[in-house]
Amino acid sequence: MNLYDIATKLDASILTPKLDLSRQVHCAYGADLLSDVLAFTRPSTLLLTGLINIQVVRTAEMAELGGIVVVRGKPVHRSLQELACACKIPLLRTRMTMFESCGRLYQSGIKPCIKDPGCECNVCPSV
Amino acid sequence: MSAPLCKKEFFVQEFDFEHAGKAASDMRKLLMDYGFDQQIVRRLAIAAYEAEMNMVIHGFGGTLIMEINFEYIELVAKDNGPGISDLKLAMQEGFSTASDEIREIGFGAGMGLPNIKRCVNFLGIETKPGQGTVVTMRVDLGPDAI
Ligand SMILES: Nc1ncnc2c1ncn2[C@@H]1O[C@H](COP(=O)(O)OP(=O)(O)OP(=O)(O)O)[C@@H](O)[C@H]1O
Numbered sequence: 001m002n003l004y005d006i007a008t009k010l011d012a013s014i015l016t017p018k019l020d021l022s023r024q025v026h027c028a029y030g031a032d033l034l035s036d037v038l039a040f041t042r043p044s045t046l047l048l049t050g051l052i053n054i055q056v057v058r059t060a061e062m063a064e065l066g067g068i069v070v071v072r073g074k075p076v077h078r079s080l081q082e083l084a085c086a087c088k089i090p091l092l093r094t095r096m097t098m099f100e101s102c103g104r105l106y107q108s109g110i111k112p113c114i115k116d117p118g119c120e121c122n123v124c125p126s127v
Numbered sequence: 128m129s130a131p132l133c134k135k136e137f138f139v140q141e142f143d144f145e146h147a148g149k150a151a152s153d154m155r156k157l158l159m160d161y162g163f164d165q166q167i168v169r170r171l172a173i174a175a176y177e178a179e180m181n182m183v184i185h186g187f188g189g190t191l192i193m194e195i196n197f198e199y200i201e202l203v204a205k206d207n208g209p210g211i212s213d214l215k216l217a218m219q220e221g222f223s224t225a226s227d228e229i230r231e232i233g234f235g236a237g238m239g240l241p242n243i244k245r246c247v248n249f250l251g252i253e254t255k256p257g258q259g260t261v262v263t264m265r266v267d268l269g270p271d272a273i
């Protein structure tokens with residue numbers, strides 16, 4: 001599924017219209033704890049979060065995430081949109097709660113964030 | 128020991144959440160420009176960012192120093208903060224002294240130091256209560272690193 005499909009499923013608005021949303025998303029992680037995101041995601045993971053501060057984009061940048069969905073319709077400051085754009089991290093916002101957003105994506109086949117069977121790195125989680 | 132191939136310093140301000148993460152971000156861009164392997168860059172970026180946030184949140188600010196050597200890339204996060212009184216406890220997943228305000232912005236899970244350990248090949252922490260903390264991290268460069 002690509003990020004356009006995700007936006008449709010979650011009835012989400014796209015806050016970084018200039019970025020390429022055709023990239024594929026296979027797994028997602030829902031969290032409001034950024035160190036958990038850094039520990040338990042792998043590259044291209046979609047993050048669902050209630051956080052709307054600058055650090056959420058920084059975290060996505062370091063962990064090379066595929067995109068961020070802000071849940072529960074929280075107001076997103078312009079500076080966050082600009083940083084996301086500069087860091088090339090697609091940013092979406094949905095009115096749905098964390099629970100409903102995760103549920104809908106899971107139902108559509110998005111997987112939890114677990115290690116690739118063939119991956120031998122010691123960074124991505126082995127849950 | 129031979130001189131490093133490249134050395135860069137980044138300054139980190141205490142409680143400046145607007146710019147926190149900038150040092151790790153700049154360092155990451157530099158490593159990408161040099162063309163290092165993506166997995167190595169990701170490990171270093173995550174370790175640098177965790178160490179930077181610890182200096183912002185706990186260490187009264189500090190300096191992040193990156194050195195590229197032939198065999199490894201070294202990051203040193205150095206601060207003159209309060210130090211860590213029980214390092215063994217601080218290394219445990221879930222241990223945190225962060226305030227509620229810090230938790231509200233998404234930090235304080237007590238996962239930062241364990242995260243760093245997972246990302247690097249070598250982690251050394253020197254700290255003394257009242258005298259600051261020096262976190263040394265190294266990621267080995269294999270033959271395919273660049
Ligand atoms: N540079 C530092 N100076 C002083 N104390 C530190 C420093 N780095 C870490 N600590 C102490 O060690 C504890 C554990 O650090 P760690 O990074 O693992 O977790 P955290 O920063 O509290 O939360 P998280 O990293 O998950 O956001 C901190 O809560 C703090 O008490």
Ligand SMILES: [Mg+2]
Pocket residue numbers: 177180181235238239240
């Ligand atoms: Mg930390």
